[in-house]
Amino acid sequence: MTATILFTSFALFLLLSVPIGISIGLSTLVTIALIDILPVSFLAKEFVTSVDSFPLMAVPFFILAGEIMGKGGISHRLVNVATSIVGNKTGGLAIAGIITSLFFAAISGSGPATVAAVGGMMIPAMVDHGYDKRFATAVIASAGALGVIIPPSIPMVIYGVIGSASIGDLFISGVIPGVLVAFGLMVWSYIYAKKMGYTGTDEKMSIKKIGESLYDAKWALLIPIIILGGIYGGIFTPTEAAVVAVVYSFMAGIFLYREIKLQDLPRLFADGALTTATILIIVGAATAFGRLLTIEEIPTQVADIMLSITDERIILVFLIITLLLIVGCFMDTLAAIIILTPILLPIAINLNFDPIHFGIIMVTSLAIGFITPPLGVNLFVSSGISGLSISVLSRAIVPFFIAMVITLLIITFIPQLSLILIN
Template sequence: MSVFILFATFALLVIFSVPIAISLGVATLLTILSTGTLSVDFLVSTLITSVDSFPIMAVPFFILAGDIMGSGGISQRLVNFANSLVKNITGGFAIASIITCMFFAAISGSGPATVAAVGGIMIPAMIKYGYDKGFATAVVTAAGAIGVMIPPSIPMVMYGVSAGVSIGDLFIAGIIPGLLVAFCLMAWSYVYSKKKGYKGSEEPFCWKEVWRQFKHAQLALLIPVIILGGIYGGIFTPTEASVVAVVYGLVVSLFAYKEITFTDLPKIFTKSVITSVIVLIIVGTATAFGKYLALEQIPTQIANAMLEFSDSKVVFIVLMVALLLVVGCFMETVAAIIILTPILVPVAMLFGFNPVHTGIIMVVTLAIGFITPPLGLNLFVGSSVSGVSVETLSKAIIPFFLAMMFALTMIVFIPQISLLLL
């Protein structure tokens, strides 16, 4: 009965568009009050202890680093460098948008932030060169999902904390899958652009221009090298890397690129604080929700049910991916990871899946939720940037969804794509 109350309350609140963080917290609180099995102190203490964690400190710092770099002229320089590489080929501006999203993903760790930063520059540029507005918006909206696949990634941090897996291992395991998804998106962009006759700039490819744009963007391109190199070189932890990213972003934006001033910092900090508070409230309420499920032994019951249903490894992973795709349509990625990790990872390990590989599967699958309605955060960000309706954008993004599903299938059934660099 308690589990029914928990899920029924949560589902009802989500249907009425109550924010996920509030829905999770209210559902847990009402269940505690109605059953009397626990005291309200359980919820209060969980909200505090769930964010009282050194690894989770990386989340607000990576959010702040992304906001600083998005405002500090870094995204424009990444766009210029990407354009210099591919702008003269068929669909060059679409491919450049995806490459830029990859670069920015290695800075921000956020899908919506990537769409906002890159979309504001590249969508108008594509429209200017004759690209269909819906297609131009869909390119950036889909590529923005790479923001949580390529390290640093906020969902990977949350999975690492929830599953007890090395965040550094998750970061390095996400590199090839992120590149694979990007390649699949580029392939479709090229095919569609070839069909529609979308070209890049008429200027010929020039190594001199590539070198010039590289010099302008080299400080921005050094950011992922510093972050990942420091982590894998044992110089600092992922949490310390997030602080290094903030300091580096401030120095570059204030003194090298001079795109922001000290008077801009309060606005940037305020934006980051608001975003961080939202994420951390989700972490707290989702942790309480998940702990209550664990106390009711729901993960164990689900594991037993899956094992009784089938002992096939393929059947399990297909069911897991299907569940994650559905959940991604309705639930924010961080909340989904915190709730589902304790349920799915133990079962996956029983079937012989490496927990790092399982984490990459979860992150990539839930990242696809960024472009699937009704939640689809990237859809709403892309729509607000370009002015294309969410309905129109949802149709235009279907081929990109299929391309991402193809990449996901390879990631699921070829574990070495995730584990090769470990």
């Protein structure tokens, strides 16, 4: 009864186009009011206690760091580095866009931010060089999903908090899977570019040009080294690393690259605060939603149902991945992690998955949701840049979706790819 009211009201609010965080909160409130087993104050208490977490403090700082870096001249320098290395190859600009997204992902921790920062430069550049606009937009939209797979990753922070897993281990475990996803996107981009005759730039690759672009981007390239090196070297925690990222990006944007003016800071802080508020509303509402599920023992019931369907490990793994891919189409990544982790993690452990490995599977599966409608946040951001409709872009994204799913299966069934760096 509780589950029926909870999920029915949630679906109804979504159909009414109520924002995801508000939909989760309202469905929780409606359920509490109708089943009358908890006080209405339960929702308010969960909102407060859910965000009262030291690891969760990393979220607003990584968001602010991403805002500052995006406006501080870092993204176009990363584009220059990637273009100088592969820009003259077949499909070089598409591959350069993916490489740039890979680097920017290691800075921002956000999928939409990666699309916005890289797409604004790379999509027009590809179109100017004769690339089909649909293909160019799809490349950047799919590469933007790397923003939550490559560390630092906000969804990994949330999974670590909910699943009581080491955020530092999650970060380091995401490196190889993230690079593998990027490689899968590059392979398809090369195949398609070869078929369509998309050549690279007219400029020949030269060691001098690569050296110049690397030197110009040296402060940007140091950011992931400082953040991840500090975490893995035991110098600071992931939360403290987020603060270091803000300070470093502030110094780089104002004093080193000099592309951020003091009068720009209020706007940057406001944008960061707006994004943070949106995320924390989702976190608070989803935590109350998930706690209500736990109180009613719904996760245990779901686990029992899934385990009763079959005892074949491979079939159960495919069921879990399919569920995550479907949920990613309709639900925000953070909300999905908060709600589904208590349900799926015990099943995964029962299937002999390492919690860190399962966290990478979960984040990667839900990251694919960034390019699948109707939610598909990256589709909307890239659509705004290129001017293509969501329906057109949804068709163009299909090959990249397939490439990412194939990569996801490789990551799932070869756990060493995720665990080798921490072991």
